[in-house]
Amino acid sequence: MRIFHSDEHRGHAGAKEMRYDELIPMCESPDRIDTILAALREQGHRDVMQASRFDLAPVLRVHTPGFVDFLQRCWPLWEAEFGPRGFATAYMFGMRGMDQVPNGSVHSMLSCYTFDVCVPFVAGTWAAIRSAVDVTLSAAQHVADGADAAFALCRPPGHHASADLAGGYCYVNNAAVAAQKLLDGGASRIAILDVDYHHGNGTQSIFYDRDDVLYASLHATPEREYPFLLGYARETGKGRGEGFNFNQPLPLGTRIDAYRPALATALARVRAHAPDVLVVSLGVDSYIRDPVGGFALESDDFPTIGADIAALGLPTLFVMEGGYAIAELGVNTANVITGFAQARG
Template identity: 50%
Template sequence: MKTIFSPLHAGHGGQMELVSGQIVPGFEKPSRAEFIKARVESEKLGPILAPKEHSLDAAKRVHASDYIDFLPTVWPEWQNAGFPGSAMAFTWPTRGLRGDVPPKRIDALLGYYSFDAGATFVKGTWDAIKSSYDVGLTAAELVKAGERAAFALCRPPGHHAGAAFMGGYCFINNAAVVAQWYRDQGAARVAILDVDYHHGNGTQEIFYERDDVLMINLHGDPMTEYPFFLGHADERGAGKGEGFNHNYPMQPGTAWDKWSAALEDACAKVAAYAPDVVVVSLGVDTFEKDPISQFKLKSSDYPRMGERIAKLGLPTLFVMEGGYAVEEIGINAVGVLTGFDNA
């Protein structure tokens, strides 16, 4: 399996985030991608290729144009304003406030285009965002050209980014971008299978009223787990999309027996949908040692996950999302990929 990777991800490093009343170093750090890359190499998964440059047209097929245009301006505007530290929002247009008038100050605009203070900027953040987007599309092209599967080692991740908002370490929704790109390239149907511990709220929001992209999430129950405000089992899609969105919220402490039963049901739904391609939002923060998650999957479970996805017999694109136990992230992420390859 070929891996697409860009060293530009490292420019998004040293950023801070707001967590439980504290400004702390971001859990989403450059070492995550480096551990995965090292494991790809040591396991001889396949060649590691650089991404091709792409215009932002594909991003604007799933995101609002003004939102995408805003992202490259954040750090320059933050510096121009003379603010210190990471560029971070401090106010949001919640219920009862005006959400239709973009303010002019950069710290307020960050709130206008976000839902939390987890997607923050430093000098190299935009270059990392753009390279992650290029990684996703380059890997998508490989599968479109006939590869059985490819791995987009995207960093920063994407599945919390909605049509016009960032959050949860995510800026451009790489999985949504490539799903739409496949549709634009002629795929009749695309399935997105999100196995990250945290619900892919941004991807759900983008495709919620559509029947040409099946959206399936396996995740922590939003009653107690981030991102809290989406991901319930009764969210089934709307309009044309009714019945094409499926959520599997699970309780803290969930181990392989219950988690794999949800995966089995999800894969049955994918098979019944008969998509032309499957996009896997690959988060491995389901791991028992993950510092910000509550599931109990073990490293030995991840190859079994890959094996089950491989049984679908469909062209598959793996897009990297979360996973914050950095010393094991390579073992677990690449375990999924080798399980798929060896099935």
Template identity: 50%
Template sequence: MLTIYSDDHRLHHGRCELIDGELKPCFEMPSRADHVLQRVKDRHLGEVREPEDFGRAPIERVHSKAYLDFFASAWSRWAAEGHTADLLPYTWPARTLRSTLPTTLHGQLGYYSFDAGAPITAGTWQAAYSSAQVALTAQRLVAGGERVAFALCRPPGHHAAADVMGGYCYLNNAAIAAQAFLDQGAKRVAILDVDYHHGNGTQAIFYDRSDVLFASIHGDPSFEFPFFLGHADETGAGAGEGFNLNLPLPAGSPWSVWGAALDTACERIAGYDADVVLVSLGVDTFKADPISQFKLESADYLLMGQRIARLGKPTLFVMEGGYAVAEIGINAVNVLEGFEGR
């Protein structure tokens, strides 16, 4: 299995996030990708390649130009004001406020964010841009005939919508890759999101479309982040009605519960008969994850990969969450090895 990876991910290292009323070191840290990469090498999964650069055009097929222009320039504007701390929003256009784009940096940051979980640092744009190129390079390999490829993306992407960042995510790597498949001739793409947290950004991007089936297994938003999307009654709109499947699960769900939901998602994907399957590969479903509440064991990730492989489709794995750093490499690579039948 080919793995695509860029050292540029280390350019993004947020200093802190607000958790339980305290500023704490970010759970989304560079060592996450480092551990996965090392495990890929230790297990001799296959060749590791650097990404090609496809430019901004395929990213603009998913994200608005105005949002990208803002994100690319935000740090330089912040630094020009004399600041060195991470750039974080503190005001959002909530229900009682007008959702119009302000002229100031902080106003625009609030407009383009849904939470304070996506700090912008001096290297965040380049890291996120390179992460998207990692996904696009892996996409091109699968489109060119590879049965499977692994995009070791960081920062992750599935919480980012067309013009909104949040939840550690800035550019939606899986959505960008899915759109690239369609632009290159695929008729139907399925995205299976196995991250503990609902991929609200991916859902929002494709919610009114029938050429992408989105299926997500996640913590019920009645108690879990991102709270305001991911309910079972969200099934798509307009042309997309019936092409969005949310499978929210209760806290404490073990493999017996989670695996049954995976079967349901895979059955829907099989019926959709997609040309290619993308997997938003979050392993924060692990029992020891510090910000999640499922109870999967490391061995369960082998079963996950085996079940996805039974779909019999060209498959692109795109790295998302997972914050039990010591085990993230084991769990992520177990999925990939399970897929390959090792």
């Protein structure tokens, strides 16, 4: 399987995040990509390529122009006010009863276009966001050109980002941009299978009223876990999209014996959708020792997940999402890819 990446993510680093009552270094860090690449090579995956450059038109098919403008201008505006130190983050959020139209100040933009305190901006953030799109679109193009599968090893991740909101380490929804690009390139139907530990609230919201993109997700129950306000089983889509959003919230502590049947149920929904391409939002924060996760999957469980996905026999685009247990992140991610590749022969 060809693996796409870019070195331009490295500048998105050095900020801090709120973890409930603590201010801690960002778990979503550049060494995530390094450790995954090393493990992939260790497991024999040598077809590794730098991404090609794409223009922003595919991003604007999914995200609003005002939001994309904000992503580009946030740091320069912040730096003009505070100087080249620290990181830009919202101080308050546009909530019920408040004006939710930015007034031109960076603070109003952050209030209107972010939904939590886990999407900081530094000098290199926009370049990293853009490189993640390039990585994902390069991999999508490879699949569109006839490859059986490709892996977009991108950061920052994307599945929490909606059309006009960033949050949860996510700015542009890479998987959604790829899905739309594949549709615009001639595909009739796409399925997005989200196996990240967290619900992909952004992906769900982008395609919620559409029947051409199935969104199927396994994730920690929002009764106990981020993003708390979305990800319930009762969210099944609306209008034409009714029946094309499939959430399976699972309890904290879920092990492979309960995870695998839930995955089989999601895969059956994917098969019934008969997509031209399967996009996998690949998060491995379902690992037992992940500092951000709360499931109990072991490293040896991840090849099984890859093999189960491979059994669908669909052209498959893997897009990197979460996974923060740095010591095991590389092996866990590579295990999914290897399990998939071996099952496909």
